[in-house]
Amino acid sequence: MVNLGLNGIDMITIDLDSPEPLFNQLINQIKLAIQKGLLKPSDPLPSIRKLSSELDLNAKTVTKAFRLLERDKVIETKGYRGTFVHPDALQNLSSDIHEWLDDQLQETINKLRDAGATDSEIRIAFKKALSTQTN
Amino acid sequence: MVNLGLNGIDMITIDLDSPEPLFNQLINQIKLAIQKGLLKPSDPLPSIRKLSSELDLNAKTVTKAFRLLERDKVIETKGYRGTFVHPDALQNLSSDIHEWLDDQLQETINKLRDAGATDSEIRIAFKKALSTQTN
DNA sequence: ATGTGTACCACCACCACACATGGAACATGT
């Protein structure tokens, strides 16, 4: 369990013993800090290297969290200038693509099942379709 | 490599060293025999126990092949009376749901990817959707 | 030089699944 005081405020809590993936914990903690107002839009975030060393995580883990947060427009990376809270972060906190993902896949799977496909066959076809690159 | 003479005709060839799953080889061999006319509609097939012992396969493997062949209406199991080639087998030989399966899943996955979803996220959502029972 | 994000290499532990095996029991009908 590691706490990080950022801007003089304790906001990041990582539990190394939790079954929850570390990068996911980090994502949720940052979102929570923004929602609580501890981090405001356009505020600077610690660099990947600083966060990884202070939280005692690998840089790759922090990088992964940042990459996903940026995709969802919760943060903004500006190259050598560092990473910042996205101006519209508050609006994008709840924009979860996961529910939509679940619905889409559930719909497709129901259709395939109705056609008589075995779950095993669906899994195999799914693996094949996913491994097919879209290059 | 095992050959089975059925009705005095060699028609089943199983390669134990092939990467192709055994149950799949069996399915294709039976379909091929029907297509070639070596097995005709309403012809009787060897029992699961006989086939498994003569081909040196486990009964479960043969059972799996038979179950899938029956789902596709290529064969017909009549309980204690044995298993027979389906009367409409020739029409159902080409009814491969696999191509359709591949297309459906590829289409869905492309849509999800375009929406920015990670392959990992897609996999997680897929697993969740598949584990959701339709009872 | 120093710091930023980013991209690649490799490795390990864990877990879920596919495939196949073995054995046992059941209901069916002859």
Added chain:
DNA sequence: ACATGTTCCATGTGTGGTGGTGGTACACAT
């Protein structure tokens, strides 16, 4: 009694994905 398909128990092996770690290197700008 006998043979049919069916269904449950269990085990093992191999494959492949995930999460995480470690290191190195690059382009960028101060």
